[in-house]
Each structure stands twice: as structure tokens, then as C-alpha cells.
Amino acid sequence: MALDQHGRLERILIGVVLLQFLALVTIPLCAIPLHVSRNYDEGWNAYFAQIAMHGGVLYPPIDAMVANNYPPLSFYLVGAVGKMVGDNVVAGRLLSVLSLIVVSINVGRLSRWLGAGRSLAVLASALFLLGVYTLIPGYMATDDPQFLAHAFVTWGALIFLKANAERLWKSMLLSALLIVVGGLIKHNVISLPLTLCTWALFYDRRRLGVFLAASFVVGVAACIMVYMSWGMAMVRDVLFNPRLVWLGRALLTMEYVLRFLLPYLIMTIVGWVLLGRRDKASFVVLYLASSMLNGFWMLAGAGVNLNMLCDAVIALTLGVVLFVQALSDDGWPVRMLHGHAKTVACLLVVLPWMAASLFVYISRPGTHNVDALVHAHQWEELSRTLSLSKGEVACETLAVCYWAHKPMEIDFFNYGQKLYARSAYADAPAGFLVKVTQKSYAYVVIEKSSLSDPRLPLVLMRALFENYKPVEIVADEEVLLVPRT
Incomplete structure (x- = not known):
């Protein structure tokens, strides 16, 4: 118990989790400069970054043999970095790694907003990284704007949640701007903005009203800019790009991921119930529901990958924070476990991700990227x-x-x-x-x-x-x- 009472248990677990994560991603990190494609999208993103930098047609005609179904902003960001490093694929990989680190930091800051101590917040950040590896190992150090978009949206969410009454308008304008930027990088990052609005509808309607007004101003300005720059071609290609949809695909995919997520789904609900369904705890549950539902219907589309569930990993990481907090309170679980409740909670939230990530590493050798070196x-x-x-x-x-x-x-x-x-x-x-x-x-x-x-x-x-x-x-x-x- 001395370890637990002084926070040393969390620090030990932080070290263990981070060491395991680094061991799992060492080869992908070393392969960043190599001319070996990690997935289909890397070259696709690199080409459109090249087009953006050279003033080409970013949204080709409908009968062309190429198509662009992504918003434009990531191509300019990757292209700008690509000019500095000389390779758009490498630039996209570097931005992806940096963005993942930013998102993990924001997960820790969201944990602090939930009331977590510093050690538990850092542990949450580390667990998020391990959770991302478990579900989407192929996106480690890969040229894809998914994490870049989440970096902006989670930053905007933090400003939304932490804004005080005196600076509400300024904070909401900045929050809306960051979220819109995230959407202009990748348009599937809708779960967190929807959750913010739904949660505020129940718990802080003034905040919601100001945010919606700020979002309207920022959104109209963004729409005007987009239309003037790319016209209806962008709207057509991003929102109405032809894609086969099969519900069975989503069902099979969710069946696969639930074997990893189920322990954390249970922990999130247990934490929410034991904490008396407080407002902040309810935010996590709403976020989890939104991310799982959005992820499910998106996964029905051909070519959609498990990166759609990045929001779910964030929500479940926040859910385990609730779980640890609930078992740290002076309630019946604590008394039943004779003072060892927090120790048990910390081990319960760490061990499943560690075991699952090792299972993925062993069972999916293609994600190691060893072939990139060989x-x-x-x-x-x-x-x-x-x-x-x-x-x-x-x-x-x-x-x-x-x-x-x-x-x-x-x-x-x-x-x-x-x-x-x-x-x-x-x-x-x-x-x-x-x-x-x-x-x-x-x-x-x-x-x-x-x-x-x-x-x-x-x-x-x-x-x-x-x-x-x-x-x-x-x-x-x-x-x-x-x-x-």
C-alpha cells in the first residue's frame, strides 16, 4: 500500500507501459526514412501533398482515374514539411508520430479535467498509446492525417471544457477554430465535437449556445474559403465519393475489436455507476457511445480501417480513469478490498492492454515492419x-x-x-x-x-x-x- 499511497505504483506502471510501447514501435520508427510503403494510403497522401504544393488540381473530375476524398488541409501541411525534408511520405510519417504524441498529452490533460492526479493522468496517456497500437498497429509512423486531425480536435475540446465564464467567447471561438481545422484535415473526427454539444446540452447550455454561435461564425468563414478555393468539386468528392457499403463488414470488424475493448467497456460503465453518474463521468460515457456508433457505421464502408476507432480508444482511456477514481473513493468496493482497491484498479486497467498488444505483435507479424528493413x-x-x-x-x-x-x-x-x-x-x-x-x-x-x-x-x-x-x-x-x- 505504501507504493499506492505515494503514487509510486502509478510511476512504475507508467514506466512499464511506455517501455513496452517503445519496444513494439521501435522498428516502425526506425523505418521512417526508408522507401518502403507501409500501406496503400502513404503514396496517395504524398501525391496529393505534391499537387497542393505545385498548384495542381486537388479535386480531379469525376471521370478521372484518380480521386481525392479527403479535405485539403493535411496536404498543405504535409507538403510544407515535405519541402523541408525532401520527401512527402517521410514528412507525413513524422507529422503522424508528433501528432500521436500530442493526442496522448491531450488525453492526459482530459484526465486531469476529470479529476485525476498527475501520475494517473500520465498513466492514462501511456495507456492510450498502447491502446492505439493494439487496435491500429499499421498506423504507427505512417503517412496518414488521422492523428494530426485528432491533435487539433482534442486541443479544441480541452479549451471548450476548461473555458471560464470571463473568457467564454474567446475560448469558444478558439475551440471552434481548432475543431474546424481538424475537420479540414480529416472529416471523420466528428465524435468528440458531437459529444461536447450533447454533454453541454444537459449540463451547461450557456456554454453550448456560445459554442454554437462561435462555430457558426467559424464554419461560415471556412465554407466561404473552401468554396472560393476548390468549389463544389471538394464537397462532391469528400462527402459524396462513391464507396461500396456493407453492414456485415462493420459487424465482423466490431466482433474482432470487442475482444480487446470489452474489459475497458465494462470498467468505464462500472466507474460511471460507482461515481454516481456525475457530469464529468457522463461526458466520458457519451463520448464512448458516440465514438462506437460513429466508428460502426463508418466501418461499413469499403476501404475504411480501424483508425476510425481512435476516438473510442480515447474514450475508453478516460473510462479507466473513472474506474480508478471510483475504486479510490471510500465506497463499498474499497472497504471490501481492505484498502487495496486502487492497486487492484491500476493493475486491472494496465494488464489487458499489455496482454492485447503483445498478442497483436505476435499474431500480426506484418505490422512489425521488419520487412521494411530486410x-x-x-x-x-x-x-x-x-x-x-x-x-x-x-x-x-x-x-x-x-x-x-x-x-x-x-x-x-x-x-x-x-x-x-x-x-x-x-x-x-x-x-x-x-x-x-x-x-x-x-x-x-x-x-x-x-x-x-x-x-x-x-x-x-x-x-x-x-x-x-x-x-x-x-x-x-x-x-x-x-x-x-
Whole structure:
């Protein structure tokens, strides 16, 4: 108990959790400068950052073979950093890591708002990092704006929650501005703003009224700026981008994640009930409900990944803070555990994430990024081969063509979604079918997984292999094809 009473138990657990997290992400961090693509989106983000920096068309026509379904701001931020480091993929990875650190700090600050002591707040920050690794290990040090958007939105939420009456208008304007910026980086970060409004509706309607007024002012200004810069093309592509939706996909995904989240769901509800459903505790429960519901319906869309549940990880981390606080009060659980309640609570909130993250590390070796270190020279050689070609080149893994300094000819995923949704005709004059039939590409590079689960319709894949033949499998991931003679 001496450890617990003086906060040393929390400090020991903080050290253990952070050491485990660093051990799990060491290889992805070391792979940041390597020209090895971690996922499909890295090259896609890098290309649009390049377009933003060079004044190109950020939102192409509807019948183009490329599409942009993200808001614009991340491309300018990544592109600006990319100019300094010389590589947009590396820039995006660095921003992602820094943003994740900022979000973890904001989680600790939100824990302090809930009433947590300093040690418990730092422990919450560490647990958040471990929780993120457990659910979305493939997003560690990856060029994707998800964490960047959360950094702005969580910062805005903190200002909203901590604003005092004397500076309410200024605070709400700043809060609204940060949240809108987050939305202009990535538009799926809606759970926390919705929670703020719902919670304030029940507990602080004056704060809600001022915030809504401030959001209206900031929102109108943002809409005018967006329309003047990108017109209706951005609205069309971001909000109405063709995408296949299947409810079963969301059900299967949630079945997978619940095995990791269930202990924390239970702890959050137990903490909320034991604390007497206080206003701050209710904020956490509302946030959890909002993030789980939003995550569920978003996951029904093709191509949507578990990064949609980052809000749920934040909410559950705050939920375990409630749990520890509840068992630290002088209630019946404390008396029943004879003074060891807080020790038990701290161990209960740490051990499941530690075990789950180790399970993910062992069971999903592809997320370690060891191949990035082993096969880096093969990826470099593939990009060099493409860069030396004189004709057009099409890459499914867009980062390969980006590093080869070739233009983005086709976005396999979004083009495939257009065709599946029948919003663009498969054999349009500039379409992929015509290109491969005429053997316009000097090389085509597809992912090995596309041999069994292609992003493009089968009619296009058949046409591709009728006119192109595979000559090499690179790093056991990329298939290089050349025209048949």
C-alpha cells in the first residue's frame, strides 16, 4: 500500500507501459526514412501533398482515374514539411508520430479535467498509446492525417471544457477554430465535437449556445474559403465519393475489436455507476457511445480501417480513469478490498492492454515492419527501375511510383469504387481498360494480394493480364508486369 499511497505504483506502471510501447514501435520508427510503403494510403497522401504544393488540381473530375476524398488541409501541411525534408511520405510519417504524441498529452490533460492526479493522468496517456497500437498497429509512423486531425480536435475540446465564464467567447471561438481545422484535415473526427454539444446540452447550455454561435461564425468563414478555393468539386468528392457499403463488414470488424475493448467497456460503465453518474463521468460515457456508433457505421464502408476507432480508444482511456477514481473513493468496493482497491484498479486497467498488444505483435507479424528493413533495397531497386523507364507507369502501391518520380496515373481503390458504383464507365476514353489494351504503360505494378482480392473489377484485371505478364515479385509484396509481346 505504501507504493499506492505515494503514487509510486502509478510511476512504475507508467514506466512499464511506455517501455513496452517503445519496444513494439521501435522498428516502425526506425523505418521512417526508408522507401518502403507501409500501406496503400502513404503514396496517395504524398501525391496529393505534391499537387497542393505545385498548384495542381486537388479535386480531379469525376471521370478521372484518380480521386481525392479527403479535405485539403493535411496536404498543405504535409507538403510544407515535405519541402523541408525532401520527401512527402517521410514528412507525413513524422507529422503522424508528433501528432500521436500530442493526442496522448491531450488525453492526459482530459484526465486531469476529470479529476485525476498527475501520475494517473500520465498513466492514462501511456495507456492510450498502447491502446492505439493494439487496435491500429499499421498506423504507427505512417503517412496518414488521422492523428494530426485528432491533435487539433482534442486541443479544441480541452479549451471548450476548461473555458471560464470571463473568457467564454474567446475560448469558444478558439475551440471552434481548432475543431474546424481538424475537420479540414480529416472529416471523420466528428465524435468528440458531437459529444461536447450533447454533454453541454444537459449540463451547461450557456456554454453550448456560445459554442454554437462561435462555430457558426467559424464554419461560415471556412465554407466561404473552401468554396472560393476548390468549389463544389471538394464537397462532391469528400462527402459524396462513391464507396461500396456493407453492414456485415462493420459487424465482423466490431466482433474482432470487442475482444480487446470489452474489459475497458465494462470498467468505464462500472466507474460511471460507482461515481454516481456525475457530469464529468457522463461526458466520458457519451463520448464512448458516440465514438462506437460513429466508428460502426463508418466501418461499413469499403476501404475504411480501424483508425476510425481512435476516438473510442480515447474514450475508453478516460473510462479507466473513472474506474480508478471510483475504486479510490471510500465506497463499498474499497472497504471490501481492505484498502487495496486502487492497486487492484491500476493493475486491472494496465494488464489487458499489455496482454492485447503483445498478442497483436505476435499474431500480426506484418505490422512489425521488419520487412521494411530486410527488403528495403528491393523497394529501392523497383523504384529505380520505374524511374528509368521512358513511358507511363501505373502503380497500385502509389508510393513506388512517387519515389520513382512518376506521375499518379491511376488510384486503384477509388477508381475501382467508381466503377463498382457505376459512377464512371469502365471503358471511358481515358480509362484503364483502354490504357492496358493499347499497352500504354511501360510497367504496371500491382500488390501481390490483388492476385486474389483485387481493388479493380475483374473485367479490368482480366484485361490487364491478357496484355501484361508478371516478370518479378518484389519483396514478396509487389508484382511487376510488362507488356506481352
